[in-house]
Amino acid sequence: MFGLTRARKAATVLAVGAAAAATALIGPAPAAVAAPQPIVGGSTTTTSAYPFMMQITDSGQNQFCGGTLVSPTKVVTAAHCMVGETTSTVRVVGGRTYRNGTNGTVSRVSKIWIHPSYTDATNGDDVAVLTLSTSMPYTPAPYVSSTQTGVYAAGTTARILGWGTTRSNGSSSNQLRTATVPIVSSSSCANSYGSDYIASDMVCAGYTSGGVDTCQGDSGGPLLVGGVLAGITSWGEGCAAAGHPGVYTRLTTFSSLVTAQVNS
Numbered sequence: 469m470f471g472l473t474r475a476r477k478a479a480t481v482l483a484v485g486a487a488a489a490a491t492a493l494i495g496p497a498p499a500a501v502a503a504p505q506p507i508v509g510g511s512t513t514t515t516s517a518y519p520f521m522m523q524i525t526d527s528g529q530n531q532f533c534g535g536t537l538v539s540p541t542k543v544v545t546a547a548h549c550m551v552g553e554t555t556s557t558v559r560v561v562g563g564r565t566y567r568n569g570t571n572g573t574v575s576r577v578s579k580i581w582i583h584p585s586y587t588d589a590t591n592g593d594d595v596a597v598l599t600l601s602t603s604m605p606y607t608p609a610p611y612v613s614s615t616q617t618g619v620y621a622a623g624t625t626a627r628i629l630g631w632g633t634t635r636s637n638g639s640s641s642n643q644l645r646t647a648t649v650p651i652v653s654s655s656s657c658a659n660s661y662g663s664d665y666i667a668s669d670m671v672c673a674g675y676t677s678g679g680v681d682t683c684q685g686d687s688g689g690p691l692l693v694g695g696v697l698a699g700i701t702s703w704g705e706g707c708a709a710a711g712h713p714g715v716y717t718r719l720t721t722f723s724s725l726v727t728a729q730v731n732s
């Protein structure tokens with residue numbers, strides 16, 4: 469019954485749960501198109517306002533995921549963004565507000581660390597750390613320590629950012645967008661997603677009525693609480709649908725692993 473969309477690039481159709489092959493088509497991000505709406509619900513912003521916000525691109529600098537700069541040479545993103553990628557195929561672009569821009573700093577990636585247990589976003593462990601060949605001259609974001617689980621208290625306001633589609637099956641946004649969404653309790657998210665929601669590895673955010681959410685192409689980008697990286701855009705059923713909040717990697721669970729990579 470869920471068509472969980474958690475991929476980007478070519479059409480990824482995923483049916484999970486007991487039920488049928490509901491389909492969620494994720495087209496390749498079309499060329500930059502100014503969107504009528506944000507992320508889904510939200511507003512335009514800039515990488516000057518959020519300097520740690522990185523575009524993850526292919527070798528042609530076509531953005532397909534987001535990432536968060538956590539040190540001058542380390543970027544946190546989603547494991548599912550790195551499936552099939554190599555250090556030859558990925559670039560990280562900082563300081564570029566527009567998908568069709570040519571400004572900012574472009575770096576190659578010298579190492580891709582993917583959580584060793586990662587299999588699929590709905591199985592958790594959706595975290596990766598990229599090591600950059602070129603230092604980014606932008607202020608990194610702090611990220612949660614393993615003990616800061618209070619950031620996930622239900623109702624806490626969280627900020628999402630990305631260049632993703634502005635509705636399910638829509639077009640990517642040319643300009644970076646942002647919105648705020650409330651953290652959803654684990655019990656409520658388990659009601660939405662059943663066994664696909666793994667409370668130890670995931671956290672949900674969104675309004676009960678929907679309307680504001682991350683969507684395709686936002687994956688890998690940040691969920692910030694009080695300016696601190698607390699989650700990674702991971703998956704959801706559709707986008708901004710009532711009763712189906714966005715699902716984010718619960719970064720406190722992976723904080724020590726991320727630190728090991730940041731210090732490596």
Ligand code: ARG
Nearest residue numbers: 474475684685686687704714
């Ligand atoms: N899987 C998407 C991506 O790769 C992110 C989906 C987030 N979905 C949601 N409803 N919040 O870009």
